[in-house]
Amino acid sequence: MAFTGKYEVESEENYDEFMKKIGLPSDIIEKGRNFKIVTEVVQNGEEFTWSQLYPGGQxxxxxxxxxxxxxMETMGGKKFKATVQLEGGKVVADFPNYHHTAEIAGGKLVEISxxxxxxxxxxxKRVA
Incomplete structure (x- = not known):
């Protein structure tokens, strides 16, 4: 159950509908639709550093x-406090307007919000 690694987006489902529901403006949704976001996770026991790297250096x-x-910070840049749990090998967090889980399945990072x-x-997919 080691999360440490670098992962590049391979596929997404319901991107537009979800981003609209959480209140992101349409120009941001449009810009992010085809981004190859890289997620970098460093896990040290129960401590995690979870980074999302966007094209253009953000x-x-x-x-x-x-x-x-x-x-914590949401996809939309909103700051909040949360207690992240580990449930059945999944990292689970409740953001202000969505529930998020992440797990490693078949060597891939699977995130569901x-x-x-x-x-x-x-x-x-794992790239490093």
Whole structure:
């Protein structure tokens, strides 16, 4: 159950509908639709540094310890506090307007976010 690695987006499901539901403006949704986002995870026991690197040099990083309240940031840049859990090999977090899980399945990073009946799924292949 080691998450450490670098992963590049391979496929996404329900991107547009989910991003609209969480309130991202249409220009941002349009810009991000075909991004090859790279997710870099460093896991040291129960401590994680989870970064998303976007084309053009922008990035977002969340650092957290399983079971401890941490300062986090949403896809839309909103800051909040959350306690990330580990449930059955999945990293689980409740963001202000969506529920997020991440797991390693078949050597790939599988992330699922759900809000208001819409489920966004992102599968990323390991590149390092």
């Amino acid at each position: 990035s977002m990083t969340n650092t957290f310890v399983i079971g401890k309240e941490s300062n 759900t809000t208001a009946g819409v489920t966004f799924k992102r599968i990323s």
